[in-house]
Amino acid sequence: MSLKVVPQSIEIRNNKIEFENLLFFIIDSTSSVKIEPLIGYDAIIIDSKDADFAKLILRKIRGHYNPEFYLKPIFLINYKESKDPILQNMNDGIIHSYDQLKDIADVAKQIFLKTTQLDYQLVATFEAQMVKKVLNYMYTRDLKTLKPIPDLNSAIGYTYPEISVNFDSAEETQVLEILGWGEKEGLIWPDFFERIYLCNNCNGGFLSYREVCPHCNSSNSSAQDLVHHFPCAYIGPLSDFRNTIDNSLTCPKCNKALRHIGVDYDKPSIIHHCNNCDKNFQDFFVKAKCISCTQDIEVQYLIPKSINIYKLTKRGRTAAANGFLSSGREVEDIFGAISMPVFKTLLHYEIERIKDNTEQKSSIAIINIENILELYKKTGKKGEKSILENIVNLVRENIRTTDFIAFENSSTLYLGLINCDYLQSEADLLNLKTLIEKLIRNNFNDFEVKINFKVKLLQPFNKSEFQLDELTKELFD
Amino acid sequence: MRFLDEFINYMSSVDAAKLFRMFWFFFIFEFFRFFLIEISTIIFWKFDSIFRKKGIADARLSLLKSQPLVSIIVPGRNEGKHIFKLVNSLKEQTYQNFELIVIDDGSDDDTAVICRNLEHNGMINAFYRNDVRGGKASAANLGLRYARGEFIVHFDADCSYDRDAIENILVPFFYNPKIGAVGGNVQVRNYKESLCATLQALEYYDTISIGRITTSELGIYRVISGAFGAFRKEALDRLGGWDIGPGLDGDITVKIRKLGYVIHFEPTAVCQTSVPVTFNRLIKQRLRWDKSLIRFRLRKHRDVFIPNDSFRFSNFISFVENVTYNLILNVKWYFYLLDMLFNFTSQLVFIVPMNIVLYTVNNFMKFLVFSPFRDRKNEGITYFLIYIPLMVFYFGYFLRIVRTTAYIQEIFFKASYKDNWNPAKSSRQAKALKL
Numbered sequence: 064m065s066l067k068v069v070p071q072s073i074e075i076r077n078n079k080i081e082f083e084n085l086l087f088f089i090i091d092s093t094s095s096v097k098i099e100p101l102i103g104y105d106a107i108i109i110d111s112k113d114a115d116f117a118k119l120i121l122r123k124i125r126g127h128y129n130p131e132f133y134l135k136p137i138f139l140i141n142y143k144e145s146k147d148p149i150l151q152n153m154n155d156g157i158i159h160s161y162d163q164l165k166d167i168a169d170v171a172k173q174i175f176l177k178t179t180q181l182d183y184q185l186v187a188t189f190e191a192q193m194v195k196k197v198l199n200y201m202y203t204r205d206l207k208t209l210k211p212i213p214d215l216n217s218a219i220g221y222t223y224p225e226i227s228v229n230f231d232s233a234e235e236t237q238v239l240e241i242l243g244w245g246e247k248e249g250l251i252w253p254d255f256f257e258r259i260y261l262c263n264n265c266n267g268g269f270l271s272y273r274e275v276c277p278h279c280n281s282s283n284s285s286a287q288d289l290v291h292h293f294p295c296a297y298i299g300p301l302s303d304f305r306n307t308i309d310n311s312l313t314c315p316k317c318n319k320a321l322r323h324i325g326v327d328y329d330k331p332s333i334i335h336h337c338n339n340c341d342k343n344f345q346d347f348f349v350k351a352k353c354i355s356c357t358q359d360i361e362v363q364y365l366i367p368k369s370i371n372i373y374k375l376t377k378r379g380r381t382a383a384a385n386g387f388l389s390s391g392r393e394v395e396d397i398f399g400a401i402s403m404p405v406f407k408t409l410l411h412y413e414i415e416r417i418k419d420n421t422e423q424k425s426s427i428a429i430i431n432i433e434n435i436l437e438l439y440k441k442t443g444k445k446g447e448k449s450i451l452e453n454i455v456n457l458v459r460e461n462i463r464t465t466d467f468i469a470f471e472n473s474s475t476l477y478l479g480l481i482n483c484d485y486l487q488s489e490a491d492l493l494n495l496k497t498l499i500e501k502l503i504r505n506n507f508n509d510f511e512v513k514i515n516f517k518v519k520l521l522q523p524f525n526k527s528e529f530q531l532d533e534l535t536k537e538l539f540d
Numbered sequence: 541m542r543f544l545d546e547f548i549n550y551m552s553s554v555d556a557a558k559l560f561r562m563f564w565f566f567f568i569f570e571f572f573r574f575f576l577i578e579i580s581t582i583i584f585w586k587f588d589s590i591f592r593k594k595g596i597a598d599a600r601l602s603l604l605k606s607q608p609l610v611s612i613i614v615p616g617r618n619e620g621k622h623i624f625k626l627v628n629s630l631k632e633q634t635y636q637n638f639e640l641i642v643i644d645d646g647s648d649d650d651t652a653v654i655c656r657n658l659e660h661n662g663m664i665n666a667f668y669r670n671d672v673r674g675g676k677a678s679a680a681n682l683g684l685r686y687a688r689g690e691f692i693v694h695f696d697a698d699c700s701y702d703r704d705a706i707e708n709i710l711v712p713f714f715y716n717p718k719i720g721a722v723g724g725n726v727q728v729r730n731y732k733e734s735l736c737a738t739l740q741a742l743e744y745y746d747t748i749s750i751g752r753i754t755t756s757e758l759g760i761y762r763v764i765s766g767a768f769g770a771f772r773k774e775a776l777d778r779l780g781g782w783d784i785g786p787g788l789d790g791d792i793t794v795k796i797r798k799l800g801y802v803i804h805f806e807p808t809a810v811c812q813t814s815v816p817v818t819f820n821r822l823i824k825q826r827l828r829w830d831k832s833l834i835r836f837r838l839r840k841h842r843d844v845f846i847p848n849d850s851f852r853f854s855n856f857i858s859f860v861e862n863v864t865y866n867l868i869l870n871v872k873w874y875f876y877l878l879d880m881l882f883n884f885t886s887q888l889v890f891i892v893p894m895n896i897v898l899y900t901v902n903n904f905m906k907f908l909v910f911s912p913f914r915d916r917k918n919e920g921i922t923y924f925l926i927y928i929p930l931m932v933f934y935f936g937y938f939l940r941i942v943r944t945t946a947y948i949q950e951i952f953f954k955a956s957y958k959d960n961w962n963p964a965k966s967s968r969q970a971k972a973l974k975l
Contacts, residue, residue, distance in 0.1 A: 277659070291678050293965055294969040296675060296677035296678045297681055297780055298678045331671055332672075342666075343686050345669060346659065346667070
């Protein structure tokens with residue numbers, strides 16, 4: 064038990080404060096960085112002068128896939144000013160003493176109120192889920208725009224704190240992809256801010272532009288003026304004319320002294336000499352060396368990207384509160400799975416079939432991989448599809464050929480298990496859970512996925528939609 | 541018909557002495573120099589080539605074995621449109637150990653963009669550009685400054701070359717180590733474009749293909765054409781390259797001769813060029829060329845006529861022949877005209893047509909006799925035959941008048957220094973220094 068020096072009316076006990084019916088938890092430098100125990104608290108106060116520690120906690124909470132974490136009000140106390148964009152933009156307020164608890168309590172209540180208004184329906188893809196997350200955050204904080212902030216720690220040189228908080232700085236290009244997706248869906252509207260060029264190998268934005276020799280790519284070159292002596296038409300680099308004894312300029316062809324530029328000589332251009340390959344050239348190549356991966360790239364092969372200020376569109380504002388339906392085409396394209404409408408139709412036929420054959424038992428199941436978003440953050444869009452394909456392959460290999468699978472979104476899938484009673488279905492699902500966990504663990508550096516599933520016997524007299532809704536509710540509630 | 545009868549009667553009544561008196565100009569100068577000397581030299585050359593055959597074959601072998609690096613320099617202004625064609629045609633060359641250096645003398649069109657692109661794609665080894673125009677000599681010198689080859693081959697961007705042209709122009713260097721420069725055989729590509737171009741094609745046949753074999757054999761070959769010439773780099777380095785033009789081709793040839801090198805013409809190294817298609821353009825070109833005779837032969841290199849330490853008889857003869865047959869005879873032709881006008885006034889009506897007949901017969905004879913000696917013919921003999929009667933007017937009158945104009949302009953007004961072929965800044969300096 065620890066006590067902090069606070070106003071008499073406020074008592075801190077085990078880093079908890081109860082104030083105006085809100086339960087605050089104080090994270091200080093001695094606290095554990097595990098955030099899962101924080102779920103029961105209404106708001107968090109980070110009490111640390113250590114900016115890196117505060118940032119770590121902010122990232123963990125705001126980057127969490129669960130809205131109960133990422134929307135949680137977070138305040139800073141004893142904050143040592145930092146230029147870090149995440150730290151500056153992803154807190155809900157800064158206080159200097161616990162006397163100001165009243166102020167942040169009001170903010171927390173407002174956020175809390177707005178949070179209760181949100182719709183948490185699941186969306187199909189990783190991008191959709193990320194955009195939904197950002198929209199939810201913006202809605203609860205009354206934010207209207209997503210502004211890029213120059214950031215040395217970001218791989219592309221700019222950061223959008225509200226979305227970048229979900230990614231490591233090296234994965235910042237994914238932020239642009241997700242914003243692009245949101246733009247395509249009409250949820251956000253871009254206003255051009257800046258153009259950047261990225262490495263075509265690693266997407267890094269820190270590039271060193273250099274003039275290099277067109278023959279050997281070395282930047283070790285020196286430039287000289289070319290001098291044209293009018294009377295004898297000799298032309299050569301300035302060093303040809305330089306008299307080593309008195310530093311005067313004398314024509315090497317006719318031995319006349321150069322007197323007056325524009326009258327007896329001029330300098331019509333410049334010549335470069337490569338000290339590496341000993342060749343001469345006038346038109347050097349401009350190449351960009353990526354500081355991250357050291358790749359040397361011709362500038363025309365750099366990847367241009369627009370950095371925009373994004374504003375919420377009308378659709379975006381509505382979607383922030385009420386959720387939105389994304390096309391979900393990506394998850395429907397996965398070989399071995401069928402689309403949700405087809406799944407529902409097949410389920411309807413199965414219900415009709417078992418109506419007539421009451422002896423026959425079939426089941427439906429839902430599998431949700433709770434933290435798979437964490438994995439998609441690392442793998443990006445291509446990785447997401449590949450993971451889903453592998454999961455479908457694995458599931459298909461371990462169910463009957465008559466069974467069918469459909470993705471609700473990139474973390475949730477439904478199974479129709481034909482002629483399979485509840486016990487058998489549950490055993491199948493347990494087996495699938497273990498296999499999927501193993502698959503991910505083996506392929507992604509011991510990443511532990513959290514898989515929840517629910518099985519229900521198919522009821523002959525209830526509609527397919529109703530039964531699926533019931534199943535989903537039971538899983539998530 | 542009556543005139544024809546009278547003309548024939550008159551001419552048949554004239555004895556040999558009187559014929560010679562009336563047409564002395566033709567017999568002494570034209571027929572002697574441009575037929576008798578040329579035909580005898582050509583026959584000797586053809587005969588001699590039998591004995592040289594083995595030496596030439598050995599020289600070729602030596603060239604192909606040693607594979608010296610050759611620097612092809614192509615100076616020019618606003619020539620970008622021709623460069624891609626040139627680069628492609630060079631891929632066909634039998635001799636490939638060359639570096640191609642293109643020099644842009646302050647072009648104001650897309651030349652720089654085109655050439656930079658070709659350079660980036662490895663089709664040109666080096667491209668240098670003077671943002672400020674400096675004249676052709678300075679552009680050529682810039683190429684020379686950065687050339688790495690043992691031999692320098694000077695090209696014009698708008699010319700095309702036989703696929704063995706580079707090989708053939710290099711062979712003489714290996715046949716005779718004293719050879720410092722070799723001139724290529726420039727032929728007219730666009731000879732069908734206009735009458736003007738056809739007449740020039742005939743002229744080039746005569747003065748270049750045959751005329752230069754003769755002067756080369758006699759050791760008095762004096763102009764290596766800028767369109768196609770090869771030089772020992774060592775010789776050019778000793779001279780510091782080209783001097784200010786116009787007439788820089790003839791000037792560099794004289795300077796190399798003065799160093800003691802032999803200058804050679806190689807008829808098998810063929811280059812095709814486009815000549816002016818209108819008489820107006822031709823006049824401009826020839827005025828520039830002809831002025832250079834006065835500026836370079838009589839002014840800049842007049843020391844060739846003076847016996848001193850560097851005096852060489854072949855150089856002296858080369859200059860004397862050049863000055864005699866171009867300047868003196870040009871003036872003398874007017875004396876001849878006056879001579880006829882005053883001394884044969886009543887017979888002038890027969891002398892003029894007779895002169896035309898004599899020259900025309902001579903031209904036909906030369907064309908037919910020299911044709912077998914030409915390795916390359918653009919077109920069968922018959923194509924040109926119908927144009928030969930015009931040559932007397934083209935060569936004997938038109939070009940003579942242009943030449944006279946050029947000499948007067950240069951002798952009395954030093955007009956070559958005002959020619960905008962060269963930038964004014966260079967011409968001012970050249971004039972002040974009497975270069």
